Amino acid sequence: MYDSGKIIAGLLVFVSIIAFPFVYNIGADIVKPEPKIDTPVIQQMAVKQCVEPKEFMRAEHMQLLNKWRDSAVRDGNRVYVGSRGDHYNISLQNTCMHCHSNKKEFCDSCHNYMAVKPYCWDCHIAPKENSL
C-alpha cells in the first residue's frame, strides 16, 4: 500500500476534529430547562392554565404571538378568544408578561437552552423580575 501512514494520520486528524464537539461536551452538565411558573399572579389562579393548553403553548407560542401582533396592530382586534372560550386582552407586555412576570426564569430559561434570542425586548418592555 502506498502512503498508508499519511492516510491513517489524515484519518485520525479528521476523526478527532469531527468528534471534538462531542468529546468537549462530555461531562458538561446540560440541564433540561424547567420554566418556572411560580409568579405572584399565577399563584393566585385557582386553575393554573395558560391562554391555550400547555402542549400547544410550548410548541406554538411564537406563532400565536405573531397572530396576536398582526391582529392587534393590523386588524385592530384586541381580544383573543381562546379554544376554551375564554377572553384575553391581546398584549405581549400586559397579558403574557403579566402572568409570566419572571421572564428570566421562564421565557429565557428555554430560549437560552435553545439559543434563540427573540428581539422583541428591544422595544417591548420586559417585566421587572418577579418571582416567589
Place this chain on the structure above:
Amino acid sequence: MSIDRRQFLKIAGVSTLLGLGTAAAVNGIRRDDVEASQMEPGPDALKAKRWGFVVDMSKFKTEEDYARVVHACHSIHNVPDYGNPKDEIKWIWKDDFEHTFPGQEDTYMAAEMKEKPFMVFCNHCAQPPCVRVCPTKATFKRTDGIVMMDMHRCIGCRFCMAACPYGSRSFNFRDPRGKDESGRPFIKELNPEFPTRTKGVVEKCTFCYERLAKGLKPACVEASGGGIVFGDLEDPNSEVRQLISKHYTIRRKPELGTQPSIYYIVGGNENA
C-alpha cells in the same frame, strides 16, 4: 408509441385533477390549531368609517396649553426626547402659521391667528402618500381611516418620510432607550404598558388606536380641554362634522390632494 391529441388531453386533464386534489387534501390535513380560536375587537372599542380631528386654535391660549397636550401624547407612547432638533421625534408638535399653511396667509386674517403656533400631527390622509411608497406595508391605511404604523415591519428606509408633505414622521437616529452624555435617559419615565421603539425605525402619531380599542379618547383630545375634538368624518351628526359645518376651517396643503383628516378652526365665530 405515439399518442394522439385525444389521449394527450385525457392524460393532461387527469393529472391536473390529481394535482389539485392532492394539494387540497394536504392543506386540509395540515393542522393549524390557532385558527380554531378567534380575535375580535373589544366590547368598548370605538368605531368609525373615517376618523378625523377638528383643532380649535382659539382654545390654545398659553404655552401651558400646548405643552400639556404634547406631554400627554409623548409620555404615554414612550416618545424619546433626544434633546436636539436634528434628531427630534415628534408625534404632535407646534409650528407657525406660515409653515403649517404655506400659501394660505391672508392680509386680513386675525392677527392673533397669524402669530399663533399651531398644533400639528399626522393628518391621517385619505390618500396617504406615505402608504403608497412603503415597500413593506409597515405603514398602511386601516378601514377606519387611521394611517397606521406597524413597527414590526419597518425596515427604516425612510421613503415615507420623503413622501409625507407634513413632516409627520420621525426617524430614530439613536437608540431611544439610551442616555445622553450627561446620563439623562431619552425617555424620562417609561410607560410600562407601551413598547418603546429601536434605533432605525420611523414613528408617528397613530391616532391612539390602542386607546380607541379600549373605548378611550385619544390622549391629546383628553388633555386639550376642547381644543382638539375627534370623531367620524363620514357621520354627518358627529361633533366634528357639526363643527366643520358651523365654522370656517382649513386643512394643511389641500392642493396636494392628500385629503387630510385634520380640520383647523381659524378664528371667526359661529356661522362665520
